[in-house]
Amino acid sequence: MPIRLIERRPDVSPDRLLSECVPPPRFEPVRFGTYRPDPAEPSQATALAVLRERGTTLAKPRQERTWWRRKAAEQPGKAGVYLDGGFGVGKTHLLASLWHEASGPKMYCTFVELTNLVGALGMRRAVEALTPYRLICIDEFELDDPGDTVLISRLLGQLVEAGVQLAATSNTLPDRLGEGRFQATDFLREIQGLAARFDVLRIDGQDYRHRGLPNAPTPLTDAEVERLAAGRDGASCDHFVDLHRHLAELHPSKFGALLDGVTAVGLQDIREIDDENVALRLVVLADRMYDRDIPLLASGVPLDRMFDERMLKGGYRKKYLRALSRLIALARAGMGQDGRHGDEEERE
Structure with missing residues (x-):
């Protein structure tokens, strides 16, 4: 007798929601060493080098968070990196590789999963739960819902102030390949006060699939x-x-x-x-x-x-x-x- 999903009403604890914020199984084996930049697209090698460097820093044991250390850390680099580009250029591969490289506590989720998490926990509890994280990776940062984007901007602003490092990818339509800079502009506008904290890395290239x-x-x-x-x-x-x-x-x-x-x-x-x-x-x-x-x-x-x-x-x-x-x-x-x-x- 088949299972009937309509008969199920699962109860999900906050601990389970957080524990499931890891790369999906298909991205479990990826690492920086398995990413193959297209020689004809130098932006891919540049993005790989930048993220490798961040990964090396994040792999080191975490130092105690003090106000002085947090302010000092903000000076040489930015708290976030945003990978902007079309389908099939390896943004998710690089994002998951950064997550694998970093020491914990760390979190990997899609934009939708993050908004669902905030909806389930509420803003205050979400901030409390995520503040201890060293790195939060957000795949498919979506700009089609201004309300959700502003909500997440608020959340990320508080996390950055607490010293959390961020990494995000865009989600550009196939017929907008080549227009990724507009996507980056939209992203920086929507995250408002956070914009100055992000480095934007443009990754060019053709989708290697259909x-x-x-x-x-x-x-x-x-x-x-x-x-x-x-x-x-x-x-x-x-x-x-x-x-x-x-x-x-x-x-x-x-x-x-x-x-x-x-x-x-x-x-x-x-x-x-x-x-x-x-x-x-x-x-x-x-x-x-x-x-x-x-x-x-x-x-x-x-x-x-x-x-x-x-x-x-x-x-x-x-x-x-x-x-x-x-x-x-x-x-x-x-x-x-x-x-x-x-x-x-x-x-x-």
Whole structure:
């Protein structure tokens, strides 16, 4: 009998949320030594050298934090580094490598995970929990929600004052490759008072994989999804509408726990989405599934038609494209096809 995700209501402690803030499994083995700069793009070698230097400093044992030491440390360098560039140039590879190089305590999360953490803990408790960290790495810093950006700017401002080092990457749309400097300008404007604390490193280069979405596999039937899920230990099976209604009742910080022990996710009767709230919750679920390499068994509309055309042209477009790329990869994995290379972030 398949698991029903709609019957789960996980309770997630703050300690668990913080313990899960590490690079996803696909970036566990990466290091600076495994990054291969393109000889035709010198900015890649420059970024590697700068981050190696920061990593060397952060690998040293941490000195006691005093007001004098904190002020002295602020003078020669800046508290943050921002990697700006398009898809497939290795920003996430470099960010994860910096995290691996640094001594702890340290934290690695996406921008969405950080906003979810603040939402779950509240600003005061989040500041208290994160102040002891030496380094916080934020992947996919998103600029499409001014409210979230200002919230995180407030948080990071307080952490920088406490001596926390920061590193972040951008999330530039595929059709904006070459316009990364605008992305950097947006970032510096949105983080307001923090801007002077960041060094911006532009990483140029072509995406070493395809651009755009891979082809979505042919959907299964509802009966096939049920049958395949029933034949896999630990697989779940839910109707699409039932699941997205259930997600509306859970805080997004609990979506990872919702998938505990799940070996495959079956979704029956996927329909085109025209509701932004529903879509954004499914984006978070797709991210948590992808982090855990959980295959997808899907029926209904093809995955590349899950978000309507209006939404794919709107302000959250990059989130939807990322989710589609990931879900298509997971669906191919679920059907025994090679679908693990469709995401824009993976860098060997």
